[in-house]
Amino acid sequence: MVRPLDDALAEVRALLLDPGLTRAVAAGRRRGQVPSVVRAEVRPVTLKGGTRLQIVTNDGARPHTRNVVPGPEAGAAVDALLAEPFGNWHVETADATVQLRVTKKGEAQVHRAAADRPAEPEAHDRAKEYLLEPGDPLFDAIGGNAAKRRQVDAFLRALAASVSPLPERLRVVDLGCGNAYLTFAAYRYLAGQGVDVDVVGVDVREDQRRRNTELAERLGCADRVRFVAGTIADAEVDFQPDLVLALHACDTATDEALARAVRWEAQWVLAAPCCHHDIAAQLRGTGLPSRTRCSPGRASSASASRTSSPTRCVRVCSACAVTRSRWWSSSTPATRRATCCSAPAARTRRRLRRSARSTRGWWPSGA
Numbered sequence: 001m002v003r004p005l006d007d008a009l010a011e012v013r014a015l016l017l018d019p020g021l022t023r024a025v026a027a028g029r030r031r032g033q034v035p036s037v038v039r040a041e042v043r044p045v046t047l048k049g050g051t052r053l054q055i056v057t058n059d060g061a062r063p064h065t066r067n068v069v070p071g072p073e074a075g076a077a078v079d080a081l082l083a084e085p086f087g088n089w090h091v092e093t094a095d096a097t098v099q100l101r102v103t104k105k106g107e108a109q110v111h112r113a114a115a116d117r118p119a120e121p122e123a124h125d126r127a128k129e130y131l132l133e134p135g136d137p138l139f140d141a142i143g144g145n146a147a148k149r150r151q152v153d154a155f156l157r158a159l160a161a162s163v164s165p166l167p168e169r170l171r172v173v174d175l176g177c178g179n180a181y182l183t184f185a186a187y188r189y190l191a192g193q194g195v196d197v198d199v200v201g202v203d204v205r206e207d208q209r210r211r212n213t214e215l216a217e218r219l220g221c222a223d224r225v226r227f228v229a230g231t232i233a234d235a236e237v238d239f240q241p242d243l244v245l246a247l248h249a250c251d252t253a254t255d256e257a258l259a260r261a262v263r264w265e266a267q268w269v270l271a272a273p274c275c276h277h278d279i280a281a282q283l284r285g286t287g288l289p290s291r292t293r294c295s296p297g298r299a300s301s302a303s304a305s306r307t308s309s310p311t312r313c314v315r316v317c318s319a320c321a322v323t324r325s326r327w328w329s330s331s332t333p334a335t336r337r338a339t340c341c342s343a344p345a346a347r348t349r350r351r352l353r354r355s356a357r358s359t360r361g362w363w364p365s366g367a
């Protein structure tokens with residue numbers, strides 16, 4: 001919803017000073033203006049002397065923290081922050097999450113969603129910090145079970161570690177986006193950090209495109225988060241992305257994603273592959289046993305009684321379902337590594353290696 005900026009900032013002020021505040025972040029900048037700090041974070045904390053409003057500002061070099069007493073002192077500190085020409089405010093309270101973005105015309109685009117968790121003043125020794133809390137109201141809209149929420153948060157951590165410091169402007173493509181958990185979460189995280197961000201989710205399924213577009217409209221971010229139906233190799237995206245994401249793109253789709261990212265000359269690629277069906281099918285075609293039950297006795301007697309050879313090793317490894325599965329899943333990255341090392345251009349090799357290194361779990365060490 002677009003509203004006059006002063007009205008929307010007055011609402012943000014009331015939320016920041018309300019005891020129900022959980023956390024708020026201000027970042028980004030308005031057209032033609034520069035705030036005195038890059039980012040500000042406001043949250044209630046419980047100290048020995050009682051509840052305080054903690055304000056952490058970052059001038060781009062280092063954070064500066066102060067804890068102000070609720071009342072006139074907090075009011076003055078909040079007014080000073082609201083006077084800064086930040087481009088975005090993201091406010092979480094016990095009841096709602098409010099996102100304010102200042103448009104190019106200087107108006108406020110406000111999105112409000114209900115919160116689903118109670119807020120408490122945070123102690124300093126919190127058990128775990130998420131980049132996007134599993135209880136974030138965004139997940140109410142987009143769905144996803146606890147494992148998917150943790151997976152998305154882990155991916156955002158990889159993103160935050162790789163794209164650091166965050167640039168002011170980012171164009172992102174999520175290849176094989178499926179239900180777009182990561183697409184929306186990446187938008188939410190980056191916009192919350194004040195990045196001027198556009199995201200396009202690509203999936204081969206037209207029904208996913210329709211569903212995800214409707215969701216973006218409901219969430220009020222359809223101008224910034226768009227969806228295209230098409231293949232990873234050929235889908236039409238109307239910008240050249242800086243950052244390419246691919247989370248669990250099926251089978252060899254991860255390889256297509258890496259290739260597309262290189263063709264786009266994307267600065268960053270974060271890819272976490274899914275399964276290893278393609279290589280498994282090829283290994284099945286070799287005539288090696290694929291469904292034999294695990295039998296350690298047989299495997300050890302086979303290796304002890306005959307001279308070791310690569311073929312026999314392969315046969316022994318294939319005899320155990322668990323070993324077979326692990327072996328296949330490490331053959332996939334090994335093949336990617338071999339492909340990458342034989343890639344003709346040094347720049348392409350460097351890009352693939354960089355993308356691979358930033359993705360935990362599938363790149364053999366020392367690559």
Ligand SMILES: C[S@@+](CC[C@H](N)C(=O)[O-])C[C@H]1O[C@@H](n2cnc3c(N)ncnc32)[C@H](O)[C@@H]1O
Binds near residue numbers: 182208246
């Ligand atoms: C396992 S889902 C992962 C979805 C999402 N990235 C996530 O992690 O929740 C893989 C998605 O990739 C899509 N996909 C697979 N191969 C593709 C291709 N070549 N081009 C476009 N989409 C593809 C599928 O339709 C599916 O929605």
